[in-house]
Amino acid sequence: MKYATRVNSFLRINKDLKKAIGDIGKIDGIECIDLNYPEHFQTYSVEEVKGFLEVNGLSCNAINLRFRDEFLNGEFGNTQIEVSEKAIELCKEAADVCKAMEGDQIIIWLGFDGFDYSFQIDYVKVWEQVVRAFRQVCDYTQLPVSIEYKPYEERVHCLIDSFGTTMMMVEEVKRDNLGVTLDFCHMLMKKENPAFATAWLLERNKLFNMHLNDGEGSTDDGLMVGTVNLWKTLEVFYYLKKYDFKGAVYFDTFPKREAADSECEANIAMCRRIENMIDTYGLEKIGRIVEKNDAVSVSNMFVAMLNQMAVSPGNALAAEKICV
Ligand SMILES: [Mn+2]
Numbered sequence: 622m623k624y625a626t627r628v629n630s631f632l633r634i635n636k637d638l639k640k641a642i643g644d645i646g647k648i649d650g651i652e653c654i655d656l657n658y659p660e661h662f663q664t665y666s667v668e669e670v671k672g673f674l675e676v677n678g679l680s681c682n683a684i685n686l687r688f689r690d691e692f693l694n695g696e697f698g699n700t701q702i703e704v705s706e707k708a709i710e711l712c713k714e715a716a717d718v719c720k721a722m723e724g725d726q727i728i729i730w731l732g733f734d735g736f737d738y739s740f741q742i743d744y745v746k747v748w749e750q751v752v753r754a755f756r757q758v759c760d761y762t763q764l765p766v767s768i769e770y771k772p773y774e775e776r777v778h779c780l781i782d783s784f785g786t787t788m789m790m791v792e793e794v795k796r797d798n799l800g801v802t803l804d805f806c807h808m809l810m811k812k813e814n815p816a817f818a819t820a821w822l823l824e825r826n827k828l829f830n831m832h833l834n835d836g837e838g839s840t841d842d843g844l845m846v847g848t849v850n851l852w853k854t855l856e857v858f859y860y861l862k863k864y865d866f867k868g869a870v871y872f873d874t875f876p877k878r879e880a881a882d883s884e885c886e887a888n889i890a891m892c893r894r895i896e897n898m899i900d901t902y903g904l905e906k907i908g909r910i911v912e913k914n915d916a917v918s919v920s921n922m923f924v925a926m927l928n929q930m931a932v933s934p935g936n937a938l939a940a941e942k943i944c945v
């Protein structure tokens with residue numbers, strides 16, 4: 622699996638992007654990073670940032686759009702049409718930067734399109750405006766364009782708030798280069814089971830990016846991968862492996878009190894352990910458990926996975942290494 626991590630975690634103490642990329646480059650297991658546009662291109666030029674990545678053996682996975690204050694009342698769906706057009710332009714610029722960086726895709730999270738109060742927006746009108754905006758962005762660039770949905774935060778209700786609504790948008794925009802970025806915490810906030818959307822999108826080649834993290838489900842906690850919902854995370858990994866997912870697994874976690882490098886290493890260690898649990902138990906054997914549609918067999922599989930960790934000498938060695 623290809624792992625990517627969040628640059629802002631490394632910018633918390635030192636604000637220098639060059640240093641942050643250097644710090645990420647030292648972490649064993651991180652192949653690529655995502656960058657935010659425009660915020661990560663304000664001090665250094667695109668060429669300079671590209672150079673920092675090359676020196677550190679990293680590649681650019683995605684450029685994430687970051688809409689700031691002028692879009693507070695909506696991005697694509699803003700009732701002021703000139704603001705909506707500005708949001709579309711920003712996406713086109715981000716796509717150009719992504720191309721120059723040899724990145725794989727742009728990710729659009731419309732955090733401000735939505736509503737806080739009843740009667741605040743014309744749902745159908747806003748929806749149609751957002752559809753047209755996505756078409757414009759998708760037609761402008763040949764790159765994959767990925768929608769990241771989140772149920773709430775920044776708005777009380779985001780317009781594109783769930784797996785279902787996102788797929789309605791994708792279906793209506795009707796562009797081959799439009800797909801989805803799933804975020805584990807966002808799915809928990811919507812009370813979705815993350816593996817459902819993961820499997821469905823992988824089956825249709827529409828999963829462009831996987832954001833992993835963990836949380837209690839009320840807010841976007843950004844806790845370390847697998848620390849709260851281990852089995853749900855393992856189920857997501859099962860489908861990523863079953864479909865041989867070639868995209869990046871991106872750690873969208875928020876180390877607020879933890880050192881960013883060791884927090885990132887903990888995410889890698891957890892993911893590798895989960896991958897190992899699946900490999901050791903066997904992908905096909907898990908598939909047979911799913912086919913059985915029997916909850917007790919599932920629980921017994923979990924126990925068997927825990928047992929296999931305890932008895933495997935290779936695993937014990939690996940665990941010891943992680944503890945050191
Ligand atoms: Mn995310």
